Amino acid sequence: MHETGGGGSGTMSVDLNDYAIIKEGEAEILMRKNEVFYNPTQVPKSYLLVLLCCLMRLLTVSPSNNQVDNRDMSIAVLRTFISKRKHEHEALLLKRTKGAQKAPEKDSSEPDGEEAAEESVKNDENTNGECEVPQEVSQDEPCSISKELVKAPEGKGRGEMRPPRVLEALAASGLRSLRYAREIEGIGQVVALDNDKVSVEACKRNIKFNGSVACSKVESHLTDARVYMLMHPKEFDVVDLDPYGAPSVFLDSAVQSVADGGMLMCTATDMAVLCGSSGEVCYSKYGSYPLRGKYCHEMALRILLACIESHANRYKRYIVPVLSVKMNFYVRVFVRIYTSASAMKNTPLKLSYVYQCIGCDSFHLQHIGRTVSKNNSVRYMPGFGPAVPQDCTDCGKKFNMGGPIWSAPIHDQEWVTSILADVKSMKEKYPAYDRISAVLTTISEELPDVPLFLSLHNLCATLKCTSPSAVIFRSAVINAGYRISGTHVNPLGLKSDAPMDVIWDIMRCWVKSHPVKTQPPDLPGSVILAKEPVLQANFARAVASLSKAQAKKVTRFLPNPERHWGPKLRAGRQITSKHISLLGPLALNGTVNHENGEEPTAKRQKTDEEEPTSNS
């Protein structure tokens, strides 16, 4: 028998023989042996599905868990968040001290960013939507740091920073909250919610099992997270959403619960929806149309960001993404949230529609909004359109239109560098070190201002030619005067600021020296190759054709850790013949086939239904 207690929350008798102990990082959680289902993707809300019963034999289990990546990455981001916030706080105090010295008659009641934002809102209401702001108001600078930050209820003196409070809105057994509390120095209270009674009981048991630090820092509540977040506006420095499937129903309340300058961390695992298996479902959940293609996972990230921004805008708030990752079979974004009615006007500049050719997969972005600068002011205008003619100038086919997507940067490279440096300095603290450091390394080399990416395989499939090596192709792009990088989303993806006509010219030149068999003349590839290239591509190897990490042979991608790697069923669900027909026979292994269940096939069958009807 084990008496768990402490933190003033009473004691509880637990017969350890009934449990397996699952350890991850410094946290340990108890799983009932006779019920245990250790879902390698999520720690379940109930443990009915007995597929991995061999685990029951183990007393202590080390999770081979791809959710570990998710939690490790979140811990890494949180560590950087705490250190950055400290610096911002010190800078704010310094600014205030200097301000007070310059104008001693002004006291701390001077409007700060938040009050200024409120004033800006009032001004907006008075101007009846006339969108002009003085140019000297910085368009990009996050303009408010929470007043709460300096209230320091737990601090010793005025101006001391309060330890960040974290809300894990969908906590299940509490493993994530426990890791945050036990592993992150300087963290404040962690509130773990779940609307499932069994999960909350498990969470409470686990808090006690993890000893005094956990007991003093982590609290667990049985409640609907949406209601709780609405009841606690701007109260949490960090809100973590890690749902089964789509986070969309939680976003509206989550964006309201984050303090100014705070962070929202949000996972979405409904990749099939976000990647275009049923565009209308994606539209109903996220307000954007996905497009099927090799870049669909990056598009998924950008759809999620656009959706969060749209919820934030409803409350005169806006987001600043610091890190957006596609890992395994989910996407997760880390965004800061600020309040400013004037900065919010920039949102349409950060969103775009995407036109994707149904014949050759060329894609083009169209911004929703633009600005016009005149004298000392900026005027906000709708974007110019259309960005493309009715028919693709490369192959003559029609376009599908997707989006809107977030087309501004999805990472803050300074943050990425700090997170990566921090992760490397504490290697042993991250069970998923290899994976998260590889992802962060690749992200650190991504072109920050290029949304979406090309697939060399797709280009070659369209032309039906052999593929140049990535190094040769990258060299040709660089030699043509453009930039190119990899993407963490896809080992074969290439981000470039070269326009599509340049890309096709490079490929036309490649085909001249690597001829293709004659094809029917109306195929997109034949139409493209029928034109002479304007640009004469130079395939001589360019110095920058390998990224720094590639040149140093630093790992950028890891192979999947096991066969049939993919999302598991929601905990507690039985696999039935219905699932097998939906998910394929591999579902019997508890996995959804990654290729079939998650990502639409690369070169899809183009059906008549996919062709947009003509306007006439």
Ligand SMILES: C[S@@+](CC[C@H](N)C(=O)[O-])C[C@H]1O[C@@H](n2cnc3c(N)ncnc32)[C@H](O)[C@@H]1O
């Ligand atoms: C994927 S699990 C969370 C996993 C956890 N974050 C981790 O890292 O181990 C999602 C949890 O959300 C809970 N949930 C679903 N809807 C909820 C709601 N409206 N309010 C609170 N919890 C909810 C479920 O009961 C489930 O335990």
Ligand SMILES: [Zn+2]
């Ligand atoms: Zn085309």
